[in-house]
Amino acid sequence: MAEISTVPFAEPPYLRGLPSPYYTEGHRLFQKACRVFMYEHLLKNAMEWEKEGTVPEYVFKNFCKHNMLLPNLPAPLPVAWLKRLGIHDILGVKVEEWDYFYSAIYADELPRSGLMGPGGSLNAGFGFGIPPIIKHGSPELQEKYLPDLLTGRARCCIAITEPDAGSDVANISTTATKSECGKYYIVNGHKKWITNGIWSELSTMAVRTGGPGAPGLSLLVVPLKGYPGVTMQRLKVSGQITGGTTFIELDDVKVPVGNLIGREGEGMKMVMNNFNHERLTISVGVTRQARVALSTAFAYCLKREAFDKTLMDQPVVRHRLAKAGAELETMWAFLEQLLYQLCNMPKEESDHQLGGITALAKAKSAMVLNECAQCAVLLFGGAGVTKQGQGELVEAILRDVPGARIPGGSEDVLLDLSVRQLVKLYNLQDKQLGKSRI
Known part of the structure; x- marks a missing residue:
C-alpha cells in the first residue's frame, strides 16, 4: 500500500506529521511521488519475486525509463552528464537541486516491502559501480561507458x-x-x-x-x-x-x-571513498527494514490473543517492543544528523571528517535491524519461523540480517575502523592545536 501507515514505528517521524528541520516542501513532494512509484513498479510484487528468486528484467527497464535508478548515485548528481543525455529531473525534482535528503528518501522507500533483495537487484551498479567512473574516470573512459550506464542500456x-x-x-x-x-x-x-x-x-x-x-x-x-x-x-x-x-x-x-x-x-583510496556512499545507503535501507519488522510485530501484538488477553496487554511484550523501538528511533535520528552534515559540508571535508562516523552508522544500523527482526520473530512465535502465512515477512527479514551485517565492510571491521578514524582525527587536531599554542 502507498499510504502513510499509522502503526507505531512504521514511519519516520517527519511522515507521521511531527515537526522536522530537515525536510523541505520539495522533499515531501518527492516522497509522495516516490512512494507511489515504488509501490506500483516494485513493492506490491516484492514478496512474490523474492520467493521466485528473480525480479523480472522489465522492472529494471521501467526504473531506468523513469530515471529512478539515478537516485542511487551520490549527491550531488553528475548534472552536466545527465543534461547531455536529456535527463533534467527525477519525478519532478531538478537534477541540479538533488541533495542527500532526496537520496535518503529514495533509499528509505526502496525496501519498504521489508525486503532488501528486490531493490538490491536493481541498484548496485548505479550506487557503487558507476560513481568511481564519474569521479575518477578519464574523459575518454566516461565517453565510452557513461551514456549507456546512466541510461540503463548497459548494467x-x-x-x-x-x-x-x-x-x-x-x-x-x-x-x-x-x-x-x-x-x-x-x-x-x-x-x-x-x-x-x-x-x-x-x-x-x-x-x-x-x-x-x-x-x-x-x-x-x-x-x-x-x-x-x-x-x-x-x-x-x-x-x-x-x-x-x-x-x-x-x-x-x-x-x-x-x-x-x-x-x-590509486585503487585503495577510490574503494574507501566509494565505501562511504555505499555504507550510508545501506544504513538508510536497513533502518527501513527494521521499521517494517518492528511495526509488523506491533500490529500483530495488537490483535493476537494468548492467555485470554492480547499480546499487547502483556508487560513483557510491551517491554520488548519498547527496547527495540528506542534503538530504531535513535538510529534514524543519527542518520538524519549525518545526512544534514553531508548536505552542509564541502565534499573534501565530509570525506575527511565523516568516514569513520559513516562506518559506525552502517555497523549500528545492522545491529538495530538484528534487534528489531529478532524481536518480531519472537513475538510471532512459530509463525515467525514459517516461510508462509502471517509471519512470512518477519521470517524473511531475519534471513536478510547477515546481508546487512557483512556487505560494505563486516560489522566488527567497521566498528574498529570507526574508532581508528576518530583517533586519527583527534591526533591530527591535537597536533594542530599544539602548533597554534607555540
Whole structure:
C-alpha cells in the first residue's frame, strides 16, 4: 500500500506529521511521488519475486525509463552528464537541486516491502559501480561507458570481494598484468558475492597491478557478460535472494589499458571513498527494514490473543517492543544528523571528517535491524519461523540480517575502523592545536 501507515514505528517521524528541520516542501513532494512509484513498479510484487528468486528484467527497464535508478548515485548528481543525455529531473525534482535528503528518501522507500533483495537487484551498479567512473574516470573512459550506464542500456556492478578477501580489501589477489604490446591488461582471478554480477555487462573491479598491499591496487572497468575469459555463476544465499549474488572467474581476460580508472596504485583510496556512499545507503535501507519488522510485530501484538488477553496487554511484550523501538528511533535520528552534515559540508571535508562516523552508522544500523527482526520473530512465535502465512515477512527479514551485517565492510571491521578514524582525527587536531599554542 502507498499510504502513510499509522502503526507505531512504521514511519519516520517527519511522515507521521511531527515537526522536522530537515525536510523541505520539495522533499515531501518527492516522497509522495516516490512512494507511489515504488509501490506500483516494485513493492506490491516484492514478496512474490523474492520467493521466485528473480525480479523480472522489465522492472529494471521501467526504473531506468523513469530515471529512478539515478537516485542511487551520490549527491550531488553528475548534472552536466545527465543534461547531455536529456535527463533534467527525477519525478519532478531538478537534477541540479538533488541533495542527500532526496537520496535518503529514495533509499528509505526502496525496501519498504521489508525486503532488501528486490531493490538490491536493481541498484548496485548505479550506487557503487558507476560513481568511481564519474569521479575518477578519464574523459575518454566516461565517453565510452557513461551514456549507456546512466541510461540503463548497459548494467554494471562493483567487484571487490574475493573468496579470500572481503573486508580486507588490501589483500585482494586478482591480478591485472600489462600485455607485451602494452595495449591491454590481462586479468586473472576470482570475485565472489558480487551483487548483480550475473546480469552485468560491465564491472568496476579492484585488481592488483603492483606489489603487495594497498599500494598495489587499482580500479579497472572489466567487461563481464559474454566476454572472452569471463565465467559467471549465480550463488544461492540465505537472504536477499533476488540480488543476483555472483561468483566470477577471470581467465586471461583482455581489458584495454584505457579502462583504468584514475591511475595505477590509486585503487585503495577510490574503494574507501566509494565505501562511504555505499555504507550510508545501506544504513538508510536497513533502518527501513527494521521499521517494517518492528511495526509488523506491533500490529500483530495488537490483535493476537494468548492467555485470554492480547499480546499487547502483556508487560513483557510491551517491554520488548519498547527496547527495540528506542534503538530504531535513535538510529534514524543519527542518520538524519549525518545526512544534514553531508548536505552542509564541502565534499573534501565530509570525506575527511565523516568516514569513520559513516562506518559506525552502517555497523549500528545492522545491529538495530538484528534487534528489531529478532524481536518480531519472537513475538510471532512459530509463525515467525514459517516461510508462509502471517509471519512470512518477519521470517524473511531475519534471513536478510547477515546481508546487512557483512556487505560494505563486516560489522566488527567497521566498528574498529570507526574508532581508528576518530583517533586519527583527534591526533591530527591535537597536533594542530599544539602548533597554534607555540
